[in-house]
Amino acid sequence: MTRFLVILSIIYIALSIYGFQAFRTLFKSAWWHWAYAIAFFSVWAVLIVKLVTADPNTPMRSQIAIAGGVFFSFFLLALFLGFFLLLEDVVRLSVYGFNKIAGVTGEGGKYFPSRRKFVSGIGLGLAAIPFGALLFGMYRGKYNYKVLTYELEFDDLPEAFDGYQITQISDIHSGSFDDRDKVAYGVDLINEQQSDVILFTGDIVNDKCEELRPWAAIFSKLSAKDGVYSVLGNHDYGDYTQWPSQEAKAQNLEDLKNLQREMGFDLLLDEHRFLERDGQKIVLMGVENWGRGGFKKAGDLQKAKSGVAKDDFKILMSHDPSHWEDEVISDDYHFHLTLSGHTHGMQFGVEIPGLIKWSPVKWRYKYWAGLYNEMGQFINVNRGFGFIGYPGRVGIWPEITVLKLKRKKSA
Incomplete structure (x- = not known):
């Protein structure tokens, strides 16, 4: 169980950090950045505490299930965001390589293109669909x-x-x-x-x-x-x-x-x-x-x-x-x-x-x-x-x- 939790935590944190790039592109306010960080960290921390303190000889408790469901919702949100960012980064790296070879520079003399808001917006919008659906399924669907x-x-x-x-x-x-x-x-x-x-x-x-x-x-x-x-x-x-x-x-x-x-x-x-x-x-x-x-x-x-x-x-x-x-x-x-x-x-x-x-x-x-x-x-x-x-x-x-x-x- 300990090894599983460590691996799960590493993947979740990595996805959260990577997905934050889209969030930061869309929202410039530091308050939004802190809200993102606190939300993702809190969801992870609650699940870890529930799992570590759970008694394996007792039936599955609803609190553990709810913590797991919310965690999974945030996990999918970060995963979807990461998928769109990865696609964008493949394009950005390709453009960077071309610009470097061709000697073409963009605004400010940069070879590497900046993230585009519309890509981050699409990623966040699509990621919000399973995220919202899973939370709604917990609130009303069951x-x-x-x-x-x-x-x-x-x-x-x-x-x-x-x-x-x-x-x-x-x-x-x-x-x-x-x-x-x-x-x-x-x-x-x-x-x-x-x-x-x-x-x-x-x-x-x-x-x-x-x-x-x-x-x-x-x-x-x-x-x-x-x-x-x-x-x-x-x-x-x-x-x-x-x-x-x-x-x-x-x-x-x-x-x-x-x-x-x-x-x-x-x-x-x-x-x-x-x-x-x-x-x-x-x-x-x-x-x-x-x-x-x-x-x-x-x-x-x-x-x-x-x-x-x-x-x-x-x-x-x-x-x-x-x-x-x-x-x-x-x-x-x-x-x-x-x-x-x-x-x-x-x-x-x-x-x-x-x-x-x-x-x-x-x-x-x-x-x-x-x-x-x-x-x-x-x-x-x-x-x-x-x-x-x-x-x-x-x-x-x-x-x-x-x-x-x-x-x-x-x-």
Whole structure:
């Protein structure tokens, strides 16, 4: 950690000093120069203090996340400024070389051209876009809940379930929350959908059960006619923090399972439930986390479907969408609808319905946000209710998904 902080500090300070050249070109007042220096130094100092004094055995605290988010915003500001200054300096050096060889001098007999205000202005203006977006994402974006509604048609949906409504949420990450009113508003918004069932697809904490306890009363208010069901995500196993012993880690997982049950969540651990209506049924299945690329592969799909008939209508809850891609769609059973989360849409991207849907996470996950259909099977990848790491969202907003099941009408 110490080496990482030293390297990070050197890069940040170097970028800050280099980027200051553009700032100095545009603003001549010493007050502005001091404001620049104080702002960049303060952001760096706060982050270093937070990281150095942090206890690695405690859950990630919101103060550390906020300090990191502000630091990253300033880091990108300096990086963008540095990029434009570098382009300008390449041109200036080329002109200097030509002037030196040709013996051409500019104003005051100088061979080396001065910085141009318009280049610095363009650099600062463009750099301000990600800088402002990241700060706005921390201030407003992380609780900017959106309700997304989809209607799905199936030939073999039991008639009694025509119009059945599901609300899906995912990736609560309770250890990152810092505003009880906003979280309570999000829970109320979920209940306002008045769905028949609420399904939570994993990652209720960042690391430890203790993160959830302050928020348990709020999430206990989730209510639906057919109940609230959940599965585990990769973060729920406590794999990303230090434990005094394996016994303590195992006890944390048991405590988390029990707390979810106390909250009224029916936690599915490689098992299934039958949802019944007017003598007909559909199957709700839930597996433990199964993920590609180093993530825990605890889920057992075969165990979960034991006792389920091939022609049953099946809804599967599986936290990581790579499970659907690698195992589910090729299984000999037909899983009508799979619900996942995990990716968060990277909490950063651009989405304009019908025009563009982009996030850097698409380079890792083929199915990273929204609804997909392969081989007659659907998956919805929820963008997440909470956040982790960067304490905000830009362009990829926290999501409450409403899925309406419809029986396809005969021609």
